[in-house]
Amino acid sequence: xxxxxxxxxxxxxxxLTGSALAGCSMSTPAPAETTxxxxxxxxxxxxxxxxxxxxxxxxTGAARSGGTKAACELFNxxxxxxxxxxxxxxxxxEDVYSRAQDAKDTVSGDLRGLFTSLSLLAIDHSSVxxxxxxxxxxxxxxxxDAVFANAGTxxxxxxxLRL
Numbered sequence: 001x002x003x004x005x006x007x008x009x010x011x012x013x014x015x016l017t018g019s020a021l022a023g024c025s026m027s028t029p030a031p032a033e034t035t036x037x038x039x040x041x042x043x044x045x046x047x048x049x050x051x052x053x054x055x056x057x058x059x060t061g062a063a064r065s066g067g068t069k070a071a072c073e074l075f076n077x078x079x080x081x082x083x084x085x086x087x088x089x090x091x092x093x094e095d096v097y098s099r100a101q102d103a104k105d106t107v108s109g110d111l112r113g114l115f116t117s118l119s120l121l122a123i124d125h126s127s128v129x130x131x132x133x134x135x136x137x138x139x140x141x142x143x144x145d146a147v148f149a150n151a152g153t154x155x156x157x158x159x160x161l162r163l
Contacts, residue, residue, distance in 0.1 A: 071107050072154035075114045076162045078103065082122055093126035110149050114161075117142040 078100055085092035097119045104115035121143050124135040147161045154161050 067157075068111065068153060069157035069159055071103070071111050071114070072150070072157055072159035072161060074103055075118065075154075076159065078115075078118055079162050082118065082125075085125075088129050088132055090126045090129040093122045093129055097122035097126060110146075110153065113146040114150055117146040 078096060081099075082093070082096045085096065100115045100119035100122060104112050104119065107115065117139075121135055121139040124139040128134065144163060147163055151161055
């Protein structure tokens with residue numbers, strides 16, 4: 001039963017990671033074409049009453065959890081915790097998985113990919129830990145890709161992401 005649940009969790013995380021990392025593209029989308037023949041009304045200098053909104057990667061959810069810097073630091077802590085787990089301690093890996101899942105729910109944008117990929121790696125490692133196995137290369141690659149996708153964002157906040 002536990003192996004079935006773990007396999008289902010790994011499959012679900014792989015799908016989520018794939019879609020999360022697909023959104024990490026560094027290319028700029030092409031501007032939308034307009035079919036409007038008449039010119040749009042111009043803003044004649046009236047001040048807007050809505051507050052400025054940051055649209056950077058991870059800005060909305062990261063603000064709720066203490067900001068992008070806090071999210072990057074938390075990721076580094078979870079990576080250190082993951083590395084400190086005994087290779088045969090499946091419960092230790094499940095604890096890291098759980099904390100990464102909780103953290104993922106507090107951020108948005110590319111920052112979600114950091115925690116999604118780490119939770120995938122942790123649950124993957126948990127499923128093979130009792131036999132002394134290692135997580136799949138795909139799980140390791142997902143974390144690496146997420147770190148590269150967020151390196152600029154975290155470095156701008158003064159945090160160097162760790163693998």
